[in-house]
Amino acid sequence: MTTKQGEKTISSAATGTGEEREQLFKLLAEAVREHMGANVDEEAVRRIAGEEIARRYAPQVLELRLPDGTAKTVEGAHAQLAELLGMIEEGHRNLMLVGPAGSGKTTLAKTTAHAMNLPFGFLSLSAGVTETHLLGRVLPQADGSWQYQKSLFVKIYEEGGVFLLDEIDAADANVMVAINAALANGVLANPISGTVHPRHKDTYIIAAANTWGRGADAQYAGRNALDASTLDRFVLSTLHVKYDTLLERMLAQASLPDAKAAELLEWLEEIRKAIDTNRLRRVASTRLLVNATAALKAGRSLADVKERYFIDWSKDERAKAGV
Numbered sequence: 001m002t003t004k005q006g007e008k009t010i011s012s013a014a015t016g017t018g019e020e021r022e023q024l025f026k027l028l029a030e031a032v033r034e035h036m037g038a039n040v041d042e043e044a045v046r047r048i049a050g051e052e053i054a055r056r057y058a059p060q061v062l063e064l065r066l067p068d069g070t071a072k073t074v075e076g077a078h079a080q081l082a083e084l085l086g087m088i089e090e091g092h093r094n095l096m097l098v099g100p101a102g103s104g105k106t107t108l109a110k111t112t113a114h115a116m117n118l119p120f121g122f123l124s125l126s127a128g129v130t131e132t133h134l135l136g137r138v139l140p141q142a143d144g145s146w147q148y149q150k151s152l153f154v155k156i157y158e159e160g161g162v163f164l165l166d167e168i169d170a171a172d173a174n175v176m177v178a179i180n181a182a183l184a185n186g187v188l189a190n191p192i193s194g195t196v197h198p199r200h201k202d203t204y205i206i207a208a209a210n211t212w213g214r215g216a217d218a219q220y221a222g223r224n225a226l227d228a229s230t231l232d233r234f235v236l237s238t239l240h241v242k243y244d245t246l247l248e249r250m251l252a253q254a255s256l257p258d259a260k261a262a263e264l265l266e267w268l269e270e271i272r273k274a275i276d277t278n279r280l281r282r283v284a285s286t287r288l289l290v291n292a293t294a295a296l297k298a299g300r301s302l303a304d305v306k307e308r309y310f311i312d313w314s315k316d317e318r319a320k321a322g323v
């Protein structure tokens with residue numbers, strides 16, 4: 001069962017068709033028979049193996065209670081979705097996600113909308129994004145008049161939904177002023193449309209950032225400090241998003257044979273430990289895990305993946321990481 005062939009059979013049986021499962025059960029029964037003699041209860045092997053497969057490969061399932069009191073099951077979400085929904089249940093409508101690169105913040109905001117059956121919109125507030133992107137614009141019409149065209153942010157603000165202000169710590173000052181105004185009161189005074197938009201009761205604004213809003217740090221250069229009034233909009237509604245190692249395990253195991261997934265996960269853990277212990281300015285993110293999984297699935301070796309990952313690491317960093 002430790003042959004390459006066996007590994008492949010197991011992994012495809014886990015995610016594959018009934019026929020592939022059937023093959024696996026036969027293989028197992030044969031292996032047990034070889035070791036234990038002829039008296040093998042094939043049905044028992046089938047049951048035990050079936051239970052084991054279901055247990056090991058079950059997608060991560062979260063039993064959630066939505067703010068409106070209803071229950072919902074969500075598969076494959078970041079484990080901290082429950083915490084975020086808990087804050088929403090407390091009554092927060094402005095929420096902030098802070099965490100290292102590639103820890104799942106953007107995905108988490110999207111999943112929140114999905115879990116709550118609400119529309120989702122987002123804007124990445126990197127350099128070059130202006131107030132107009134956020135608040136809408138005035139466009140010339142065929143008859144020579146000018147008409148205001150709503151942005152998705154304004155639409156969700158008025159009609160309800162989840163809107164992600166991504167990379168809020170990269171936003172420029174003018175955009176921050178507009179955001180502050182929108183978050184503070186139940187209305188948005190829009191200088192572009194010249195109107196006041198009331199905020200819908202089911203409008204959830206989620207800000208995401210790599211830093212705590214206190215300016216650039218060694219790891220995340222070029223981030224702006226958010227002013228105290230902005231940060232205060234998120235007091236007690238800021239979630240520190242960490243890498244979800246169970247989710248990562250599930251993502252790797254869903255695409256790779258067990259042994260390969262285990263090897264990759266072990267390496268990821270080691271690298272994170274080395275980064276932490278040596279305070280290296282590096283990240284080993286869920287994005288790394290997802291991309292490495294894709295590379296391995298495409299037939300690359302873990303050695304290839306490592307070579308690409310360490311490509312811009314200095315000698316000193318490599319030594320600290322034990323490369």
Ligand SMILES: Nc1ncnc2c1ncn2[C@@H]1O[C@H](COP(=O)(O)OP(=O)(O)OP(=O)(O)O)[C@@H](O)[C@H]1O
Pocket residue numbers: 076077078099100101102103104105106107108210247251286287290
């Ligand atoms: N629940 C999930 N299911 C599947 N893949 C996920 C999930 N969460 C995160 N990922 C994977 O991890 C990658 C990083 O996630 P995401 O973009 O949400 O992180 P982030 O914290 O917003 O990163 P950044 O700080 O760089 O903006 C995604 O591209 C996706 O491939």
Ligand SMILES: [Mg+2]
Pocket residue numbers: 105106107166208
């Ligand atoms: Mg993101």
